[in-house]
Amino acid sequence: MRLVIATCSVDYTGRLSAHLPTATRLLMIKNDGSVLVHSDGGSYKPLNWMSPPCRFEVEPPQDEDRAAGVVQSWRVTHARTGDTLLVRIHEILHDSAHELGVDPGLVKDGVEADLQRMLAAQVERIGEGLALVRREYPTAIGPVDLLLREDRSDSAARGEQRHVAVEVKRRAGIDAVEQLTRYLHLLNRDPLLGAVRGVLAAQAFAPQARVLAVDRGIDCVVLDYDAMRGAPSGAPTLF
Amino acid sequence: MRLVIATCSVDYTGRLSAHLPTATRLLMIKNDGSVLVHSDGGSYKPLNWMSPPCRFEVEPPQDEDRAAGVVQSWRVTHARTGDTLLVRIHEILHDSAHELGVDPGLVKDGVEADLQRMLAAQVERIGEGLALVRREYPTAIGPVDLLLREDRSDSAARGEQRHVAVEVKRRAGIDAVEQLTRYLHLLNRDPLLGAVRGVLAAQAFAPQARVLAVDRGIDCVVLDYDAMRGAPSGAPTLF
DNA sequence: TGTTCAATGTCGCAA
DNA sequence: TTGCGACGTTGAACA
Numbered sequence A, B: 001m002r003l004v005i006a007t008c009s010v011d012y013t014g015r016l017s018a019h020l021p022t023a024t025r026l027l028m029i030k031n032d033g034s035v036l037v038h039s040d041g042g043s044y045k046p047l048n049w050m051s052p053p054c055r056f057e058v059e060p061p062q063d064e065d066r067a068a069g070v071v072q073s074w075r076v077t078h079a080r081t082g083d084t085l086l087v088r089i090h091e092i093l094h095d096s097a098h099e100l101g102v103d104p105g106l107v108k109d110g111v112e113a114d115l116q117r118m119l120a121a122q123v124e125r126i127g128e129g130l131a132l133v134r135r136e137y138p139t140a141i142g143p144v145d146l147l148l149r150e151d152r153s154d155s156a157a158r159g160e161q162r163h164v165a166v167e168v169k170r171r172a173g174i175d176a177v178e179q180l181t182r183y184l185h186l187l188n189r190d191p192l193l194g195a196v197r198g199v200l201a202a203q204a205f206a207p208q209a210r211v212l213a214v215d216r217g218i219d220c221v222v223l224d225y226d227a228m229r230g231a232p233s234g235a236p237t238l239f
Numbered sequence C: 001t002g003t004t005c006a007a008t009g010t011c012g013c014a015a
Numbered sequence D: 001t002t003g004c005g006a007c008g009t010t011g012a013a014c015a
Helices: A063-067 A112-120 A153-157 A174-187 A207-215 A225-230 B063-067 B112-120 B153-157 B174-187 B207-215 B225-230
Strands: A002-013 A017-029 A035-038 A048-050 A054-059 A072-078 A084-097 A107-109 A130-137 A144-150 A163-172 A196-205 A219-222 B002-013 B017-029 B035-038 B048-050 B054-059 B072-078 B084-097 B107-109 B130-137 B144-150 B163-172 B196-205 B219-222
Touching: A002 A048, A017 A084, A035 A084, A048 A072, A048 A084, A084 B084, A112 A130, A112 A144, A112 A163, A112 A225, A130 A163, A163 A174, A163 A207, A174 A196, A174 A207, A174 B174, A196 A207, A207 A219, B002 B048, B017 B084, B035 B084, B048 B072, B048 B084, B112 B130, B112 B144, B112 B163, B112 B196, B112 B225, B130 B163, B163 B174, B163 B207, B174 B196, B174 B207, B196 B207, B207 B219
Parallel strands: A163 A196, A196 A219, B163 B196, B196 B219
Antiparallel strands: A002 A017, A002 A084, A017 A035, A017 B107, A035 A048, A054 A072, A072 A084, A107 B017, A130 A144, A144 A163, B002 B017, B002 B084, B017 B035, B035 B048, B054 B072, B072 B084, B130 B144, B144 B163
């Protein structure tokens, strides 16, 4: 990895055009030739960059650029798309190279799957008189998070099999409503299930997602992660 | 901005837990206290990071860490969420600080907003005999990019008000078809508009997006950004 | 401040 | 490869 602090201007041409006026920035050149242009602020996203695979070339400046004080130009070209990053360097303030070796990589431990697992053990949070049929109930377009069954003795006695399909999300947006709608279309065509009602369960709802869900007859259930975690888990609450 | 090349391990605790085993990496500390951990590969996204606003603290290593060869620990804590990044440093191979100043910022050209603006001035690219009603036509679930009206004298004379809803994308995927479909459902319930036809306009189409669009009676129009940019803009082409 | 949507999104997985 | 969903998404516009 090479680190250069330089006064430079940068132009990207590819899916869009982007220009960075002259200023002092960090130029990071990774050993696969990819380049990141960082300023001393903002977030983790660089101001400009070129992703691998790409070719890194140093060019002498054009006459016009030389007259403007450019001492060196870098042209970074993407191997497949041809996108280019052109860095015009006016002054190099620091330049160092470092051997880093291969990184062992990140180990993640998510909170994500927990929600679904815990909710499967606490289906009463969806509504009364419901029993879990199964998690990840398979359909032609992918598994539904939870499939529940209304467990009332009277309806069961009449042979009714009303079901509830539940989509679990940390944050429910419009896309979650769309996803559940697609499942419901499929499930309601299945004669074995009978009428299937939809429930969207999430820690938070985008307002417009709630509007769209209501418009489609889908119920929204707000999940309290802390309360769910505090509840005794693993014990199916059928009684 | 401070640049440190160090052998270190990193732990993030917040929305999720993540661990980076010991290896040599670049640690970038921006002057707002935010930290980026980069390896010599991957894309522009750091292996780990802490976004501002946050607090940067140097701690002497715990006894256990010291025994494991840790010479210094960094604790970076997010000001609002309390998320923490803990960097255990075994060896510092490089350490330098640089004054960068404020960055003038990026200028972009060719994003979706540009497409929509230009297309609004060149609605004939959607089809003949169309006039712009308005950009960002509001609906209950968000604004439609463009609403057009068929401007034929014969239909106008009969009081017909056939409209066209246009969704503009740089790249149209299935989600764009879904989005436009939602708008069409709503707009076709509006008695003031009459029948509303849908058009998806994009520089590129995902194959399955085109299939889905055709299946739903939505027309696809390919946009040539360069040609649109070259065309005289601002002059409404009503004649 | 909160909400919505685009992004040079990136990333990972599966068909 | 393409499609699809999630992301510690980030970022900007707008109410």
